[in-house]
Amino acid sequence: MTSMTGMGVAATPIHAQPRGDDRYPSRFDAQVHITDRLDPVLYGSPDEGPLSASQLHFYLDNGYLNFDELLSAAEIQACLDEVQKLHSDDAVKASDRAVIEPGSGELRSLFEVHRSSAVLHRLANHPKLVGIARQLLGSEVYIHQSRVNYKGGFRGKEFYWHSDFETWHVEDGMPAMRAVSCSIALTANTPYNGPLMLMPGSHQRHVSCVGATPEDHYKQSLRQQDVGVPDDDSLTRLVQDFGITAPTGLAGAVTFFECNVMHGSSSNITPLPRSNVFLVFNSVHNTLVPPFCGLPPRPNFIAERRDFTPVGAL
Numbered sequence: 662m663t664s665m666t667g668m669g670v671a672a673t674p675i676h677a678q679p680r681g682d683d684r685y686p687s688r689f690d691a692q693v694h695i696t697d698r699l700d701p702v703l704y705g706s707p708d709e710g711p712l713s714a715s716q717l718h719f720y721l722d723n724g725y726l727n728f729d730e731l732l733s734a735a736e737i738q739a740c741l742d743e744v745q746k747l748h749s750d751d752a753v754k755a756s757d758r759a760v761i762e763p764g765s766g767e768l769r770s771l772f773e774v775h776r777s778s779a780v781l782h783r784l785a786n787h788p789k790l791v792g793i794a795r796q797l798l799g800s801e802v803y804i805h806q807s808r809v810n811y812k813g814g815f816r817g818k819e820f821y822w823h824s825d826f827e828t829w830h831v832e833d834g835m836p837a838m839r840a841v842s843c844s845i846a847l848t849a850n851t852p853y854n855g856p857l858m859l860m861p862g863s864h865q866r867h868v869s870c871v872g873a874t875p876e877d878h879y880k881q882s883l884r885q886q887d888v889g890v891p892d893d894d895s896l897t898r899l900v901q902d903f904g905i906t907a908p909t910g911l912a913g914a915v916t917f918f919e920c921n922v923m924h925g926s927s928s929n930i931t932p933l934p935r936s937n938v939f940l941v942f943n944s945v946h947n948t949l950v951p952p953f954c955g956l957p958p959r960p961n962f963i964a965e966r967r968d969f970t971p972v973g974a975l
């Protein structure tokens with residue numbers, strides 16, 4: 662029996678067992694399973710975009726690519742001015758697209774900025790960024806999710822270790838590992854102010870999580886994620902196998918990281934904000950299906966399920 666959700670999507674009942682089309686089951690079992698990735702990492706080739714064979718090889722092996730100065734100082738300044746304007750707008754902070762830091766009340770994240778801001782819409786269509794995403798994903802790409810993580814000085818809290826794909830598969834219905842995040846530094850990402858930490862190569866492993874997804878989980882998980890995060894033993898094993906790296910750089914640095922690479926970032930206790938824009942490019946061949954957890958889909962401002970218009974045509 663299926664019921665209709667408010668989104669008009671047939672909500673399959675929450676199963677004690679994974680759905681038949683679930684190739685990456687997670688949060689169903691009391692045991693953790695670490696299995697090999699089933700999907701390719703690279704979908705494009707050296708002659709299909711700006712990345713060289715050696716850059717593609719590095720991404721294949723490590724699951725990320727870091728660029729020191731991909732965007733101009735003027736482009737970055739325009740984005741920084743924009744996110745600071747959004748940050749100071751009380752109506753923005755009161756909107757459902759804003760995530761507030763537990764405790765301090767500071768603005769933690771702002772979602773769907775590629776639709777609410779003309780400046781960030783242009784950024785999401787930037788030919789340099791879209792060209793790299795198209796090459797990595799081997800197809801036209803659209804924005805699955807965009808956000809600003811402000812991580813302000815002194816009170817910007819951590820993002821615990823996780824695989825984005827695990828959440829996007831379970832809670833949003835992303836079928837395959839064919840998406841890539843692009844983190845654009847609007848302020849310096851130093852070793853001290855909570856830079857993105859990645860386990861290079863961990864994208865080759867699917868780490869299932871234990872603990873069923875609560876209803877409306879995003880209202881908690883985007884503030885502090887406790888469900889859909891790997892257990893200590895799995896994280897210890899991944900660090901032994903892959904280590905940890907933290908790509909740092911000045912404002913304008915850009916890090917592309919594969920949707921399944923294990924990552925996180927520490928709290929920022931320095932005065933220096935670590936404000937980044939994150940654009941998630943998904944292949945137009947990987948559009949969302951009903952969430953594999955069986956719950957109603959998350960809101961469209963977190964996971965695009967309506968408009969798959971490819972970016973980059975500007």
Ligand code: 6CS
Nearest residue numbers: 808820823825828883886
């Ligand atoms: O749930 C999500 O979609 C968000 N959560 C994290 C910790 N990273 C990806 C994304 O912003």
Ligand code: FE
Nearest residue numbers: 823824825924
């Ligand atoms: Fe993440």
